[in-house]
Amino acid sequence: MNKDCFIAEDLLPLYNEGLLQDVTVEWLESHLATCENCRELAEISKEPVAKETIESTIDNEKMFTKIKLKLSIFQIIIVAISFIFAIKTSMLNNSLEFILSYTVLGVITYLFYKSFWIVGAITFLPLFIWSLVDSFINYFNGHINFNQLILGFPGAFFIGAIHLIFAFIGSLVGLLILKLKESE
Known part of the structure; x- marks a missing residue:
């Protein structure tokens, strides 16, 4: 040659x-x-090359089931942390730390889930439920009367909504971060 x-x-x-x-x-x-x-x-x-079919040894369904399970565990952990976070830094504790902490929580939650609905659920529901439970405990312990208990519902909604506003501000920051990352 x-x-x-x-x-x-x-x-x-x-x-x-x-x-x-x-x-x-x-x-x-x-x-x-x-x-x-x-x-x-x-x-x-x-002459065309004979194509050989290669069988995968990976069970895709089993693999995706494991991945979904791990993601579910992470989601449960994040919800639990957010609930503890809500209790520790909420307006109900006479603290204004919630402004910064819920904004940061909104950023992190949006970056993880990429959904305003989930940010809302994670930030609003724990405080709303906690505020209602607190009102019922105070009612059953005799610290408040029935009329004050009834006022606990709009109060719980208001407290949840205030925290939700700061979480949505944080999620908008998260959205901006993602948009800037995409444009690079």
């Missing part, structure tokens, strides 16, 4: 696909006319 044979061998796949320039095709065909080895190689390269 000489230098021309190596060049012809490299050009054969492009030749079979019709991707060569006319001048290169002329050169290759003239070489094939004079070289027996390259002519045999050209004949072999025209």
